[in-house]
Amino acid sequence: AMNIVHLISKKRDGEELADFEIGALIDAYVKGDVPDYQMAAWAMAVYLRGMNVAEIAALTEHMLHSGATFKWPAGEAPKVDKHSTGGIGDKVSLPLAPLLACCDLQVPMISGRGLGATGGTLDKLEAIPGFRTNLSTAEMQAVTRRVGCVISGATADLVPADRKLYALRDVTGTVPSIPLITASIMSKKLAEGLDALVLDVKWGSGAFMKTRELAHALARSMVDTGRRMHVPTTAIITDMNQPLGRLAGNAVEVNESIDALEGRGPADLMAVTLELGAELLVLTKRESSLADAMQRLQRAIDSGAGLEKFREMVVAQGGDLDAPRPVAPASEVASPRAGYVAALDTEALGRVIIELAADYTPLHTA
Ligand code: URA
Secondary structure, three states: OOOHHHHHHHHHOOOOOOHHHHHHHHHHHHHOOOOHHHHHHHHHHHHHHOOOHHHHHHHHHHHHOOOEOOOOOOOOOOEEEEEEOOOOOOOOHHHHHHHHHOOOOEEEEEEOOOEOOEOOHHHHHOOOOOOOOOOOHHHHHHHHHHHOEEEEEOOOOEOHHHHHHHHHHHOOOOOOOHHHHHHHHHHHHHOOOOOEEEEEEEEOOOOOEOOHHHHHHHHHHHHHHHHHOOOOEEEEEEEOOOOOOOOOOHHHHHHHHHHHHOOOOOHHHHHHHHHHHHHHHHHOOOOOOHHHHHHHHHHHHHOOHHHHHHHHHHHHOOOOOOOOOOOOOOOOOOOOOOOOOOOOOHHHHHHHHHHHHHHOOOOOOO
16 A cells, blocks of 8 residues: 555655656555545645646646546537636626637536635526536536536546545645646546636636736646646736726626627727637637637627627536526715826625625516
8 A cells, every 4th residue: 555644745745756656656545545634735735836837737637537527529620618707797708708719619617616716617507597507417418518618517437536636635735836727627627628727817806816916926826727638728817907808796797798798898898709719710720810719709799699609608518597686786885086096995795696606586577
């Protein structure tokens, strides 16, 4: 049997772990052969000592293969996805997935719940009455191939190593570690069997990464890992010092996503959506330049095809886009004096939205 204490000590002393050592550790942890206290000590050693690209890729690979992965028949449209590190008002996945599905790509998007002050894509979609975010692995693959896009939660059989390790990190102060974050995110995304991946790494007062430098380091780590695992990967670094778009909150973000698909979205939301989509069209060689790719996405908006595709996805997942969504009554808050807003505590704004939702019983609908 493997000596777990040796692996913990090795990382504690700043040494590099071999691929087979990382594989054996993850395997034993998922099986229940390594207790949480040893895994927690190991995670803290990684937090303090870090990992090189080879170790991060090995960790990602072994986590990814701890469970089922999506399998796709050859000869169909390339499978692509986008991951965002999250921010207030970031509803980009909602318009982006159907737009990509209109451009000869397929999007099997595993998405998550809110984290800290940021809303989750699944929570937003559940503001659509009837919308199911708990599709099985088989259902997700079927909807991807039939409609072109799907957005649903991680199923029990996908990446069990991350579910277990993330819960442990959450209670041991080992979440904010770039190697552990990289492996957590990339193992889930690469379990989708992707041909290309784009990352939106946000920085600022409403982001997980508070500085541009930290966002850049995380982006570098995730891009290196994706490429090392032979999945073309790029990242864009975007500003989260104010909310994305003009609306934040679950139901209103669905509304703004529909505005975006109708060509009336706010400029910042449209720019991030088109940039991310264009990266994927170029990575999969569907377009040769980002400018051409953006025009193609814009045409999918202008023709109404993107909105139609969104509606198709909603129906495939049991939702009714015409049913009223629970939107809180609006009221204006006037500034006591003239001036302009110089800076926002975006994270505080996110927390206010979460509290408002907790207090609010939907009586009004719009
Ligand atoms: N999101 C994830 O999925 N994993 C992390 O480790 C951090 C954020």
